[in-house]
Amino acid sequence: MKAMIIKEFGGTDKFETAEVAKPEVTAGHVLIKIAATSVNTVDTMLRQMGNDLPIAPPLPAILGMDFAGTVEAVGEGVTDYTVGDEVYGCAGGLADLQGTLTEYIVADANLIALKANNLSMREAAAIPLCGITAYEGLQRAGIKAGQSVLVHGGSGGVGHLALQLAKYFGANVYSTGGGDKQLALIEKLGAVSINYKTETVEDYVAKHTDNAGFELIFDSVGGANIQSSFKAAALNGQIATTVSMLEMDLTEAHFKGLSLHVVFMLIPMLHNVKRAEHGFILKELTKIIEAGQLVPVLDENHFSLEQVGAAHYRLASGEGLGKVVVEI
DSSP, X not given: OEEEEESSOSSGGGEXXXXXXOOOOOTXXXXXXXXXXXXXXXHHHHHHHGGGSTTOOOSSBOOOOEEEEEEEEEOTTOOSOOTTOEEEEEOOSBTTBOOSSBSEEEEEXXXXXXXXXXXXXXXXXXXXXXXXXXXXXXXXXXXXXXXEEXXXXXXXTTHHHHHHHHHHTTOEEEEEESSHHHHHHHHHTXXXXXXXXXXXXXXXXXXXXXXXXXXXXXXXXXXXXXXHHHHHEEEEEEEEESOOOSOOOOHHHHHHTOEEEEOOTTHHHHHOOSHHHHHHHHHHHHHHHHTTOOOOOBOSOOEEGGGHHHHHHHHHHTOOOSBEEEEO
C-alpha cells in the first residue's frame, strides 16, 4: 500500500512516498481503508521534534492520528462493527502504533465509532482527537447547564468544538479570539466573542460576569495563557487546559481555590488503558453531530496524501481557519 513516511525528523520536506506492507487484521481490531485524515498540532510536533518527545514513533515512521474510512475486515472478538461500516477514530501515529498517512490502518475497535451519517469522510476525519479532547475536558471540569463558560481559542481545532459542546451542555459560552475572521467564526458558532488583543482580562470579566469570573474555563491555548485563565476564573472555578508543559506561579489559583484539569487525550493510546472511553466519547459525539449540535469547521484548502508536507505547513502557518484535512 502507498504511504507517506519520514526517515528522519525535521521540516515538512521530510515526507516521502513509499510502498509498505498492508497490515493484517488482529483480534480486537478492524482493518480500515482510510478515506481522509486530519493534521493536528501534535502531528507537526512529532515531525519536528521526534525523539525529544517520549511519544515519538521509531523511524521510519508513518505519522497521522485521526482518520475516517470504511471497515474492510473484522478481527476475532469484535462484535460492534461489520465489513462496509463507515467509521472514524484516533488510533495511530505515535509510539508503536502505525499512523494514518497511508491507505489502510488496523485500529483497536475500542478507539473507533460509526461516523455521523450527516458528515462526509473529510469532515469526520477532522473530529476525533480534537473532539475527544474537548468532550473530556468539559466533562472533567464538571460542566453544567447555566454555567458561565469561557473558551480560550474558540476558533481553533479543539476550541471550536469545545465551544459548541459547551453550548450543547447548556452553558452560557464566551470565547476569545484575535482577529476578525476568528471572532466572526466564534459568533457564528453561537458564543459571545472577546478580542483578547483589545480587551484585558479585567475588562471582559467585568463586562460579562460583573467581576464574578467564569465558572468554567476551557483553555485550548494553555502555556502562559493559563495565568489569564486564573485571572478570569470565579472563586472555586474549574479550568481545563490542553497545554501545561511549563513552570508557573499557582498563587492566584491557590487563593481562588481553583481546580486545574490537564487533558492529554493520547494516554489511552500510549498506555493501552481505558481505550473504550474514547470509543464511548466518539459514539456520543456522533449522536450530537447527527442532532445538528456539532459541526466541524474545515480549512478551505484541499490536500492529497502526496501533499501532506504542504498540509503540515498550512497548519503551522496559522493562516488557515478550521481543521486541515488530507484526503487519501
